[in-house]
Amino acid sequence: MRYWYKIHRWIGFICLLFFLLLCLTGLPLLFKTEIHDFNLLDKENMHPASDYGQIWREVDAGEKLVKEGYSGKSIRSISVQPDEGRILFRVQDKDSNKPVAARLSMGGEQLAYYPSDHTLQPWHQEKVKYPWLAEFMHEMHRLHMYLGMGKGGMVFLGFMCFLSLVSVVSGCVLYGPFMRRSPFALIGKRSWRERWFGWHKFLGIATAVWAIILCFSGVVIVIFSLSYGLYIQDSKTAVKDYWQSAPAAGKHLSLAEAKTFVMEAFPDDVILSLDLPDRRQSPAAYIFYITPATENPLDFLGQLVFIPDRKGMEPQYFTKPLPDYLFFAGYMLKLHIHNHELLILKILWALLDIALIFVILSGLLGWLRKGEKIERSSVATPSLNRPTASTWKWPGILAGLSLLGLVLPLYGTVGEFAGTIAWLAVALLSIFLWRERNSQGNA
Structure with a gap:
């Protein structure tokens, strides 16, 4: 246990600032949709949502408008955002040799076409009430994803997520020996240090499953x-x-012909995006990114389908199936991003985030004041004695409810409702246990 204690202290100290950064930047990002809608100046003219099949049928009209309005540009890739009723054309100068790809978001500038009113404009030129708020949210996203430093920053944050995962898991290992003689949720009152350490243990174990899943999924997302x-x-x-x-x-194959062929060849799939052929290379091909229509399309998840850019022969395609491990990674991405769509779930996640921030800061304060003389019962090196089963009773119940709260919202409206109940149970049970343990006094 002494080794676990050292691992928890030193690893936690190494990743502390970056773990705190992820928590702080993640907090406003929980409400990015609500903040975006609040900041829009012209809400009445918001474009209606569409579906994948319908919006791809409108691509031809958008392509024509781009060619007419931007004759000096060439379309390099196209992606769609049905929920926003928007088609994005990534363009670049015709004499440019820079690579552009829809799925990797590389290079070029993007034009947004809205089929509902047949308008075309540079993307991110919406009229907002507070430009500083839009810029703030953009910076939060950049910091949370890759520290604003591209792929290298993303890999570094992934490593910090791994260290944070080690820190949380080692804290869970230490919990039993630390709490062998103390009931769950009891906050000490004998010293300032003991009170902070009591909150550190209580909130740390209450948020442990949530933190473990987010740290682990963050590592998987980077690998993904x-x-x-x-x-x-x-x-x-x-x-x-x-x-x-x-x-x-x-003769070259037109975009409309290639798109129609793919939609007919893969009737059970939807097109996420496509890269147009670079006719300076051979063989040139349309590259479609498709995914099953029954699944919620995820960022980066799309099987590639290549259509040769030539006529005069029977249409054909080449595709390479996605590796199985990418589907597991896609599921972890859902756990990280797509399981708290309801406002009540976002609020509950925000409370978990704030509690975890407190855990990090209380750990930091404990580290900074580690040289003070303290009650040995409060933060001494953990006992080697095995904890009893009752030590894990309530933490185990909270862990099970937390897992349900994370997983259930992925399965439709009923799952979202059940997941909300699970998280409310975590919150109410934690409050009840804290009040019960500490109402008896701890002089």
Whole structure:
């Protein structure tokens, strides 16, 4: 246990600032949709939502408008946002050689086409009440995702997530020996240090499952992003070998023809985005990113389908299935992002986030004042004696409810309701136990 104690102290100290940064930046991002809607100046003219099939049928009209209004630009990729009723055209100067890809969001500028009123405008030029608020949310997103430093920052934050995971897990290992003689949720009153340490233990174990899942999923998301980039590169290499002996292109295949072919060849899938062919390379191809229509489309998750940019032969395609591990990574992405869509769930997650921030700060204060003379019963090195089963009774119940609160909202409206009940139970049970333990006095 002494080794676990050292691991918890030193690893926690190393990753503390970055763990705190992720918690602080994640707090406003929980309410990004509500903040965005609040900040819009012209809410009455918001564009109606659409579905994938309908919005892709409007791409041809948007393509025509882009070519007419931006004759010096070429369309490099197209992606859709049905919930916003928006089609995004990523364009660049016709003489530019910079790579552009829809899924990796590389290079170019984006134009937003709204089929509902047939308008085209540069993306992110919405009229807002407070530009500083929009800029603040943008910075929070950049810091939370990659410290504003691109792929290198994302990898570094992923490593900090791993260290944070080790810190939380080691804290859970230490909980039993520390609490062998104390009931759960009891806050000491003998010294300032004991009170802070009591809150550190109580809130730390109450938020442990939530923190573990978010840290672990954060690590997986980074691996997911890097692995998906490798999948894209491997697929592009494989298609070159597959079409190496293909005849030279005659007439080029139009976007409408390629899109119609894919929609007919994969009737059970939806198109997330596509990269248009670079006709300076051979073989040139349309690259579609598709996913099953029954699933909630996720960022970066899309199987590549290549359509050769040539006519005069039977239409064909080449595709390479997604590796199985990417589907697991996609599920972890859901646990991190898509399981708190209801406002009540966002509020409950915000309370968990604030509690975890307190755990981090109380751990920091304990570290800074570690040289003070303290009650040995409060923060001494943990006992080697095995904790009793009752030590884990209430933490185990809270852990089970937390898992239900994380998983159930992924399964429709009923799941969201059940998940909300689970998180409310976590909050109310924690408050009840705290009041019961501390109402008896602890002189």
